[in-house]
Amino acid sequence: MTGKASFFNFSLRNILNSSQSFLDQARIRLLYYGLMLVMFGLGVLLSNVYLKGQTMLTYTFSFMLVGVVALFKYLTWKPNWHRVSHGLLVMATLINLVNVFVTMQDVNLITVQAIIAVIVFSFYMLGQSWGIFYSLANMLPVLGFMVLQFETNYFIDFKPERLDQTTIIISVFANFILIVFVQSHFYSAFIANIKEFKEASEEQSGLNVQLEQAIQKAEKSSQAKSEFLSTMSHEIRTPLNAVIGMTNLMLMNSPRPDQRENLDILKFSATNLLAIVNDVLDFNKIESGKVVFEKIRFNLGELMENICGGLIIKAEEKGLTFKLSVDNALKNKVFIGDPTRITQIIFNLISNAIKFTQQGNIWVRVSCIEDRHNTNTVKFSVKDTGIGIEQKNLEVIFEPFAQESVTTTRQYGGTGLGLAIVKRLLELQGRQMKVTSKVGVGSEFSFSMELPVSTEVVPEAETDHLLINNENLSSLQILIAEDNVVNVMLMKKLLSKWKITPTIAENGERAIQLLQYGNFDIILMDLQMPVMNGFDAATEIRRLPDPRKANIPIIALTASALFDIKEKVYASGMNDYVSKPFKPEELFEKIQSLVTLNAEPVKV
Structure with a gap:
């Protein structure tokens, strides 16, 4: 017909x-x-x-x-x-x-x-x-x-x-x-x-039955993928935790210049490997729709200084000139948004600019393009004098696991996930990335974002009271629940720097027993352990008849990649968590904060 x-x-x-x-x-x-x-x-x-x-x-x-x-x-x-x-x-x-x-x-x-x-x-x-x-x-x-x-x-x-x-x-x-x-x-x-x-x-x-079966299969596959990523994350992060942790410890021991150079290379390589792992896990989280944007107060000027601090050093090591410019009108305001995701976007863009620029300049510009009293439209721009991108490839570079060419991948490395993550994060907020580029001249990546302005007055910079001296923690009794021998050794060495001798429990059940018969100020709890995991152990601890022991501060130590790990940690009764590999100063800060908070007398 x-x-x-x-x-x-x-x-x-x-x-x-x-x-x-x-x-x-x-x-x-x-x-x-x-x-x-x-x-x-x-x-x-x-x-x-x-x-x-x-x-x-x-x-x-x-x-x-x-x-x-x-x-x-x-x-x-x-x-x-x-x-x-x-x-x-x-x-x-x-x-x-x-x-x-x-x-x-x-x-x-x-x-x-x-x-x-x-x-x-x-x-x-x-x-x-x-x-x-x-x-x-x-x-x-x-x-x-x-x-x-x-x-x-x-x-x-x-x-x-x-x-x-x-x-x-x-x-x-x-x-x-x-x-x-x-x-x-x-x-x-x-x-x-x-x-x-x-x-x-x-x-x-019949198709509905097949569709239902396919949906069930997809859900099982998604669950299996999440569990696989969680397991792989734990298995990869655990040795990385030891590598980076031990490197930090050795760097704290005032090594000779030649030793410091070797340690810096070791730490740089381990940190790069961790960044690759984090990119894969973070992209999976974004694709699964698990990203929730925070709405917290932050100072944009300080945030940009913090983001660019380490990257300036990285740029200068390559002989590049790094320039950061933030409008003065933005420095005196407190904005409400998600500084973590802004950091992730800007960090990826600047890291790419440094990676693909052999000589010349990196410009990072933050400007206010519209001020509506309670909302500012802020434009972020990262410009470089790097290798540039061909016009036909401007869309390709935002695809996951893709770079402009095989030569680019071989020469500069990377997973090809950085820009894909940036694009998805902006799209989830209803924003688009603009790119202008010329091969051999350079590229500019820019985007705008509407940020609500808080009525809070910008506080004056406070002196960092965190590491006044090691005596602050030397009297603490810390219980560590950890089954990995390398991690135990790392924790002992790290805590010894703060003059702390911890008690070790090889699993959650043993941690409960030691807590019942001993006095501790805080517990560092690994989540994946034999006999009894960290979640169950924390739940049992919160049920102890002694109020002081039942309310002991617990910090989760996790290398897991599960998207709902934060919720599961808090749901089990733990107070906070630190992701492996963790920064010593981050752990120190959280221990000090929770112990100080818990020092008040318990009312019974």
Whole structure:
């Protein structure tokens, strides 16, 4: 069924196509064969009345025949069955009324058959509304004529035609055949449509079952992927924790210059490996829709200084000039937003700029482009004089695990996830990254962000009280629940720097036992341990009858990548968590903060 018809087309095949519904095709077939049937019937009737010299009927049937031929030709040229149906019904209605009121001035069997044919045809072809319209357009005038004829003996100045028996027989026979044909055709069409619908319904039910199975499989696969990433994260971060931790410890021991150089290289390599692991895990978190943006107060100027602090050193090591510019109007305000995600975006952009720039400059610009009192629109821009990007590759670089070329990957390294993470984070906030670049000249990445302004006054810089001296923690009794021997050794060495001798429990159950029979100020709890994990151990500790022991501060030590790890930590009763590999100063700060908070007397 090609559906390509010319003006001289007479073939049904050329006016049917697969885009038409089953019922529309049935309607077109009905019109095609029905019109041919009507043409044949009208031809016979026209010959009969012409030979008998019935002038008015000859004109009437001639008009009908010409009209039907015209409609048939239109159908085979442009198969608009709506128009053809309306044309046929309008013509039939006019002929019926002319026959009743003028030609024959009577209501007979042929008239009744014609009205029935119009009613059946109009409902099947055009639906209920038009079916009612054409039914009333034919019935009401005829009923009116019958009433008028009964009351006043209807009469006009025109001698009515009288049908002979032959004409009556031909007309009645033709009308019956037409009515039966319409009924039969649509009955077959409706039965076939019902069968098709039933088959489609059964097929849909089968597809629904398959879809449900596919969804269950996808959910299991997603869960398995999350568990796999969590396991791999733990397995990779655990030795990384030891490598970075031991490196930090050795750097704290005032090594010789040649030793420091080796340790710096070791720490740099381990930190890079950790960054790659974090990129993979963070991208998976973003793709899974698990990212929740915080709304906390922060100072944008200080945030940019902190982000760029370490990166400036990295740029200067390559001989690059690093320039950070923040509008003064932004420095004196406290904004509300997610500084962690802003840090992640800016850090990735600057790291890329440094990576792909061999000589020249790195410019980081933060400017206020609109100040609406309680909201500022801030534009962030990172510009470099690096290798640049070809225009055709500007979209490719934002795809996950993709870089501009294989040569780029080999020469500069990386996972190709940095810009993908940046793009997704901006899209989740309804923002887009703009890129301008020229090969051999450099690139500029920029985006804008609306940040609510807090009414809080910017506090003056406070002196860091964190590491006043090691005596602050030397008297602490710390219980460490950790099963990994290397991590235990690392923790002992680290705490020894703060003059602390910890007690070690190889699993959660042992940690509970030691807590019941000893006095501790804080617990450092690994989450994945044999016998009893950290979550269950924390839950049991919170149920201890002694209020002081039940309320002991607990810090989770986790290398897990599960997205809901933070919620699970707090739900189990732990106070805070530190991700492995952790920074010594971060752990120190959290220990000091929780111990100080818990120093107040417990009310019982």
